[in-house]
Amino acid sequence: MLTDALDIIGIGLLLTATALAVLGVVSFLRLPDLYSRIHAANMVITGGAVPLFLALLFLADSRTGLKALATAAFLLVTTPLVTHVLARTAYRRGVDLGPVAARDDLAAASPGGTRGPAPSTGGGPGPGTSAEDT
């Protein structure tokens, strides 16, 4: 009976992981700019891959489950690092903020600009007009 309960928990985690991975990949395909896509990819990994390895913790024997737990912990630690490095590189390279970005707080905070060569051509108001909003 305990084994049945563990199986049910594991299969529930497996289905949750697959549903979140599908949601994240669909938004990864459809979101308009790179920064939003980084967010969607982060959701695929933390919401899709990590629960899948946790499901293996419930469905396999204990030694295998510990290996799966190690993989899940590794993914959980390294995903924010990858996301941060990608977003910083994109900002310094001057990747466009996209049509949904309202303002650029980092450019307003550093007047010299850490931004790359390509200027922002987003639809929202520039950093000069953003002081009125706050």
Next chain:
Amino acid sequence: MTTTVTACLVILIACMGACIYRIARGPDALDRLLAFDLLGVLLSASFALIALREGAWHYLEISLGLAILAFVGTVAVAHYIERGRLF
């Protein structure tokens, strides 16, 4: 249970196809890099599902290795794109 695991595996492989589409089409190099990282992690998750389906538990080590390779490769290529050199 085998049916559920197989269905999840097929869905994850379809997700990997979507990542390959983004690699082919992505407007920036960083889009391609992000899709590559996502492809590696989804491949690692698929190997875990294959291990669960076949009962071949040593496949989990392939899974851990793919996760490590995706992380190290993505960070190295992102640094290369940002600075023009690796170190």
